[in-house]
Amino acid sequence: MQSVSSWGGQKIMFNYYRIFFISWLAIVLPIAALADTVCFDCHKKEAFSGKVVHQPLANGQCSACHNPHVAHFKGLLEQEGSALCFSCHAKEQVAFKQGMVHQPVRSGQCLVCHVAHASSREGLLKDPLSAACFGCHTKLPAKFQYTHTPYAQGQCYSCHLPHQSVFGQLLKDEPDKVCLSCHKSQDLQKGHLNYPGTLRDCLSCHNPHGSSRKGIVRDVLHAPFAQGCKECHDKGEIQGSTQSCLRCHEAVATGMFTRHSHLTGKGENKCVSCHSPHAGNEKNLLKGSQLQVCRGCHTDTIARYENKLYRHPKAKEGSCTNCHEVHGSNRIAMLRADGNAICTRCHETQGKFTHPVGEKVVDVRTGLMVTCITCHLPMGSDFKYELIYSGSKDLCIQCHKRY
């Protein structure tokens, strides 16, 4: 049991702590405020002002991101890249991992589009919206002969989301729904009087950015489509089958009877997983760029390699078909040739003098032939020359254990 005197002693102690705490706050808070405003004694405040100011800066909390004394990262930042942003924007960190994620977001490079302190634009955007997009998407022309109005006005957000989406090409919704969000269904029906079945799959014929054809119909028409619909939709089929394509494209059919083929995808017609049956932007009538089409299924592969330090130039530019067959192949990863022949098409010298490769050289780990890709991973690696392991030691001792 506590004595009255001891209880009284505790009360005195409590009051003492309270007085100490209040005094501490009275001293520390103004110093903390001063600590941040003191930054502007040297750094010109005008350089940090604008229509939209980042909240910590507006509150004078420079130390939310910067350490005034010493830090690991440039700009005396406490953390690097998106890790710093996500230390406050925690909700976004979770959301930005879902579905298809915009490459700069995936790479943690928020400052590709945003500025950290102040901007004249909403969302602390670095540049006007279209300039921000075209800054990276340099292959997109500024305008077409016939340009879709939102594209012409630089309103990329009309159709796309900037960070992530569950839909391909970072679309806001399913492609047809995006179109119908502006275009009235009744008006569209009037313009497609002979369309077999319910009007759908707008992007199969139209380029949503623009084209050299009226109605922004894609530039290259599939020959049977140019002649009418009956060639493929002869039996009242809406989609047609894979066979309906292979009837004409016999060489592709042969390619399908291989160990690995792209006879895959949703729906009965597997060809339309990658190709538009009606119109395209180039002669192969692909539904997008090679990288976009391949990413449709191989999201994991592209995500795994795109941030590697060393990448083969063709992989970097998204030219997948330079090394991979598109319809079918008897080789692993659907390569166009074996692990030596595929590389020596361009790297002739390395094919002649290098570490021994070929049928007579055996990988002691597996008993299989040593090829270029025994040591190199052209898709991407963190080691120079796209080596699978560090070339200084780790790679060699995989086989040469005595060394």
Place this chain on the structure above:
Amino acid sequence: MSISEGVSMKYVKNMLSQSALLAVSIFMVATTSMAAEPWAWKATLDGTGSGRVIDMPTALYIDAERQRYYVVDSGGNRLVSFSKEGNFLLAFTAEEKLQIPYDMIRDNADVIWVVERGRNSLTSINIKAKEILPHIIKDGQKALVPDRLDYKDGIIYVLDKQTGQIALLGSDLTVKNWISCAECPSGIVDFKLTNDGIWALDQLDKKVVQLGADGKLIRQFDIGQKVEFPVSLAIGPAGYVYVLDRHAADIDVFDAQGSFKYTFLTKGWQRGALYYPIEILFDPWGGLCVVEEGNGRVEVFGR
């Protein structure tokens, strides 16, 4: 009840309760140690014994009755058999006639059925009759593209790569029925027959489904959070679902309700590591077999 009877009853009760406690303890220790036991490399089935490497194996068939493994050497156009201990037995080339074999089964009449990608056929090999017959399987006018195979109760189950559906073939090779998965929009890429139906894998939608023998959906679950590029699945003795990830080169394990349990194995070329694995299945001797197309071998793991 006399005092002596009461004492003896108490003694018996104590003995029983102690025995029960001991039994429970032993069971718990045993099950705990079983659950904690990691998968370890047990054997490798490769081409060493045949004098030629196995080149891009794509499937394994296990004959429980004969206690043999049959590796489909897709690049070598042959079927290579091994004892259950993993010793090489025979390399069968079918008179050099096979064209890119992809999968195989053996039926009750001892006929070997091989999917041949090179001629898009389901080829029957009757060894006793020395007869090799390629068959193009058709349903009406439509030719199937045979992919994975299984066999049960006189029915050949053929996965049609073109539709992602499973065709049920009778002995006359006509399609008796189709098993399609409405919940798998991108179609099935692998399936396993079990006593309670069919487990199937939808690769692009990253989904596992359990269908009844009649093809009706029993359950389904998403695996996309854990698996990058699923290529094959197998059902373990405890009912867990093992999913083989070709690109991550590992195996992700889920319980039958779809709760993720653990991941094991890694990418590599050394013994016990995986490179471009293509099929996974359990043998009747407790082994977990992984067909590695990239490393030209089948590795058997055990606990």
